Amino acid sequence: MVIKVFLATSSGSTAIKKKQQDVVGFLEALKVDYTQLDIACSEENRMWMRQNVPEEKKPTNGIPLPPQIFNNESYCGDYETFFDAKEDNAIFTFLGLPPPPGSKEVPVEERNGVAHNEELLDDEEEEEITEEKTEDDEEIEDEYPEGEEEEEEEEEGEEEEEGDEEDEAVEESDEVTENLEEEELQQLEDEEEAEGQEEGEEEGLEETQPEA
Secondary structure, eight states: OOEEEEEOTTOOOHHHHHHHHHHHHHHHHTTOOEEEEESSSOHHHHHHHHHHSOGGGSOTTSOOOSOEEEETTEEEEEHHHHHHHHHTTOHHHHHTOOOOTTOSSOOHHHHHHHHHHHHHHHHHHHHHHHHHHHHHHHHHHHHSOHHHHHHHHHHHHHHHHHHHHHHHHHHHHHHHHHHHHHHHHHHHHHHHHHHHHHHHHHHHHHHHSOOO
16 A cells, blocks of 8 residues: 655645645654655646545635645545544544554544444443333332222222211211201290290180189
8 A cells, every 4th residue: 555645846835835744744753655746747646636536525626736645546635634634643544554553543443343332332231221120110010010009999989989978977967957956946936835825825714704
């Protein structure tokens, strides 16, 4: 695998020169083998670079500016994507190269494996939580079977009916008592009235009898 860096050695842009120096200097610091291809002195290099940069990666004017980085025929990216990979400590992944021994960068395969393992762990945790919930539900059902719940509800209903019947009996008893009291009062009034009439009659008789 050969890393190709397309540059413009005679560029008049200070920004482009700085970006090119940043890319080259970083690759040399990592001891990555690469080849510099000058588009300023070679029309062939210029045309190859423009033709092989993907359309979605080209600027609005359609002309990509250096530096552009390739791994053989495969496009890696421009300076912006290179800079992002450097910041994320993923430069070898950006270049499509395996990280050297002792590198802090995790290979793509291992990253995918870690992500897959994390998904498996998440699935296992979800299954454990589901099992725990199921066990809890079963324990609750064992403690409170449906039959017992229905019996308890029936007993509560019977108790409420008995309470209502007792209340009705008390009300009826009160009504009977009131009726008896009224009858007794009426009887007393009738007796008093009768006694009054008898006394009046006796007084009348005494007045009509002649004196001896």
